[in-house]
Amino acid sequence: INEFLSKKSADGKWRVVLVDAVDEMNASSANAILKILEEPPHKSIILLISHNPAVLLPTIKSRCAKLHLAPLKENQVASLLRRYRSELSEDVIKNIASISGGSIGKAISYADGNALEMYENIYSLATSGKKFKTAEMLKFCDDVVADEESYSLFKELVLKFLTEQARAFNKVEDTADMYEKATKTFKETEALNLDKRQAVMTIMVAICRIY
Secondary structure, eight states: OHHHHTSOOTTSOOEEEEEETGGGOOHHHHHHHHHHHHSOOTTEEEEEEOSOGGGSOHHHHTTSOOOOOOOOOHHHHHHHHHHHOTTSOHHHHHHHHHHSTTOHHHHHHHHHTTHHHHHHHHHHHHHTGGGOOHHHHHHHHHHHTTSHHHHHHHHHHHHHHHHHHHHTTSSHHHHHHHHHHHHHHHHHHHHTTOOHHHHHHHHHHHHHHHO
């Protein structure tokens, strides 16, 4: 950061530094950035992203202006999707907006991938309960582990599904337990290099038993 801010912009405009996330700094890096905040260079903006401001040094917080960034509303995400992905149908836009968590970046990523199809498959299998078709479940698991990107997307979307079920007060206690179980399964699978297909199967079958 010091090296970057020591240089002048080619057109004499502002220089912007983004620290993501300042919560992860150790004592040395926190003190280093504090010195910059005490005497910021001319025409410089330093943005510190913090997910837990309570852990920041009081001296850092006292030198910053707080900007609370809330998620966008669904209708705002939908409006932006219409602008940036005008080729999408209205139904697709609304469905993507509903699972984007208020993030237009996430919504665009979902629109450019197969996120909506995967989420709908998760929902369809989960709500089929114990009557799910084995062939459909096996195909779904195979598709999920086809590549790392698809598996990562599944991890994100299945937890999103459980979160939405909890918000809808749908078997809240069981859903909360399932969320914890799924999170633990993902961590163990990664840490111990276990079979990802088996992890997906275990989670989905457990979810089916709830709904």
